[in-house]
Amino acid sequence: MHDLTLAAARKALRSRSLSSVELTDHFLSAIEKHDGQINAYITVTPEPARKAARAADALLAEGDAPALCGLPLGVKDLFCTSGTKTTAASNILRDFVPPYESTVTSNLLADGAIFLGKTNLDEFAMGSTNMTSAFGPVTNPWRRAGSDAKLVPGGSSGGSAAAVAAGLALGTTGTDTGGSIRQPAAYCGITGVKPTYGRCSRYGTIAFASSLDQAGPMARTLEDCAILLESMAGFDPRDSTSVDRPVPRYEDALERGAKGLRVGIPREYRTDTLPEEIAALWDEGIAWLRDAGAEIVDVSLPHTKYGLPTYYIAALAEASSNLARYDGVRFGARVEADTLDELYEATRHAGFGEEVRRRILMGTYVLSSGYYDAYYLRAQKVRTLIQRDFLSAFETVDVLLTPTAPSAAFAHEERPTDPVQIYLNDIFTVPASMAGVPALSLPAGLDRSGLPLGLQLIGRYFEEETLFAAGRVMEKAAGFTHRPALHAGAVA
Amino acid sequence: MREELNGILGWVDQLNEVDVTDVPPMIxxxxxxxxxxxxxxxxxxxxEAILSNAPDRVGPYFTVPKVVE
Structure with missing residues (x-):
């Protein structure tokens, strides 16, 4: 059961060779046994999960079960789940119990999914290491060969990535603002999809940077991600940026192949500091697609280097505005004080961690009247140029292929202390977020020390199906069957 | 923290190299x-749902420290 994909589990449930209760119990006991070493979950919900599994088995027995009936998933603790604590990995929301359900999780529940619990993340999804969580860091289930050093799982959806990698969920939900699905997927050797901005509703997802935040699936395979995305996606009148377009059956696109596909290789991503093994893996990925009949095209995205600074201005400005709501009055933690202003100050000082405070301060600064034009407005203009880079590349190519991250996972204690150095982890993922185009990461190989490396495919607006088709060609060629040191199957 | 913030601001200053004449902001x-x-x-x-997470309440109201003397 440890090595089941979501697709295989779905088949087993439908053929009644496995029950949802058995499957759910398996994952709950794997979490109980192994999550102490990983910390992928902030909250585990065994009782509601078992109850839902019994109901799912009843539906499966009747033979009219919805698409995800009985499949146990983890939910990033940024999605509001009605009646289940939703913390955003922040002390300020430590005891927050939403009275409503996010649209993405409602969609999954309507399709019969079972929620095992809420997965760990960087506080308010702000980070690339999962070390800013108020509930402790997540440990990557992978280890370097011959080393016990604890590695970061990436972030911000680090708990979601680690849970899938370690066999503690069949799949999980993530959110991606600048790479928060793709980078941890790469660090943990799993697959993650950031769909087009507007594909999944943001309603009920705790906001970080609203013009960038996008939910997506994380799972072992592209097929599993396709199944999950079909359920998560869809128009929602409660999100003003939700796009009203039909949701395709992504699974049907998986075996389309790459024959005749035009694959762009953006030359600006081949940076001087790109490690040789990552460059070599990228070349291998190019060869896989070429062998499958794709045409490889050299393209230029000239504003690539400005992606990160533009992102940090735009995202931090939006964050400072979004996080103004945590005032200690209507919900969330409060620190009592004599005056209202002191109450706000004390509450926000105690409630937010260092990285969140840093980002709120920076965001407030770039929006302040004297600096708005110099920073925020200029960044929004550069963002237009970054979007134009992609639109013009997509006039000649169908997809872009790049590495997902400039390194493999690094150790907790190797984490740079300079925030700018940490931000550089997102160098390859941020531009697609800025433009709002869809992108995915899939595990393509191991580095010299035995750690997984990911490759990224970026596509045109709403052409997730092309990404799934091209990705599936690479997935087959890569034949990535490696498992991490900490895996429910390996250590059972 | 001041040093880090200055570091971040120094780093984002590279955006000044970009010619943004006549480029509209991306909204x-x-x-x-x-x-x-x-x-x-x-x-x-x-x-009740709205008040359910209030750190402090009196009946149907959120509470704050006294703001009017």
């Missing part, structure tokens, strides 16, 4: 159609 992807809906109440009667 969104332009994919979502602005929509209007009927100007009617679609939700409500959620007083």
């Amino acid at each position: 969104g992807t332009g994919l979502a159609m602005p929509r209007q809906r009927e100007d009617v109440v679609t939700d409500g009667d959620k007083r």
Whole structure:
């Protein structure tokens, strides 16, 4: 059961060779046994999960079960789940119990999914290491060969990535603002999809940077991600940026192949500091697609280097505005004080961690009247140029292929202390977020020390199906069957 | 923290190299159609739900320290 994909589990449930209760119990006991070493979950919900599994088995027995009936998933603790604590990995929301359900999780529940619990993340999804969580860091289930050093799982959806990698969920939900699905997927050797901005509703997802935040699936395979995305996606009148377009059956696109596909290789991503093994893996990925009949095209995205600074201005400005709501009055933690202003100050000082405070301060600064034009407005203009880079590349190519991250996972204690150095982890993922185009990461190989490396495919607006088709060609060629040191199957 | 913030600001200053003459700011992807809906109440009667996470309340009210002397 440890090595089941979501697709295989779905088949087993439908053929009644496995029950949802058995499957759910398996994952709950794997979490109980192994999550102490990983910390992928902030909250585990065994009782509601078992109850839902019994109901799912009843539906499966009747033979009219919805698409995800009985499949146990983890939910990033940024999605509001009605009646289940939703913390955003922040002390300020430590005891927050939403009275409503996010649209993405409602969609999954309507399709019969079972929620095992809420997965760990960087506080308010702000980070690339999962070390800013108020509930402790997540440990990557992978280890370097011959080393016990604890590695970061990436972030911000680090708990979601680690849970899938370690066999503690069949799949999980993530959110991606600048790479928060793709980078941890790469660090943990799993697959993650950031769909087009507007594909999944943001309603009920705790906001970080609203013009960038996008939910997506994380799972072992592209097929599993396709199944999950079909359920998560869809128009929602409660999100003003939700796009009203039909949701395709992504699974049907998986075996389309790459024959005749035009694959762009953006030359600006081949940076001087790109490690040789990552460059070599990228070349291998190019060869896989070429062998499958794709045409490889050299393209230029000239504003690539400005992606990160533009992102940090735009995202931090939006964050400072979004996080103004945590005032200690209507919900969330409060620190009592004599005056209202002191109450706000004390509450926000105690409630937010260092990285969140840093980002709120920076965001407030770039929006302040004297600096708005110099920073925020200029960044929004550069963002237009970054979007134009992609639109013009997509006039000649169908997809872009790049590495997902400039390194493999690094150790907790190797984490740079300079925030700018940490931000550089997102160098390859941020531009697609800025433009709002869809992108995915899939595990393509191991580095010299035995750690997984990911490759990224970026596509045109709403052409997730092309990404799934091209990705599936690479997935087959890569034949990535490696498992991490900490895996429910390996250590059972 | 001051040093770190200055470091971040120094780093984002590279955006000044970019010629943004006549470039409009990107407000969104332009994919979502602005929509209007009927100007009617679609939700409500959620007083207890809204107050359910209040750190402190008196009856149907949120509380704050005294603001008027």
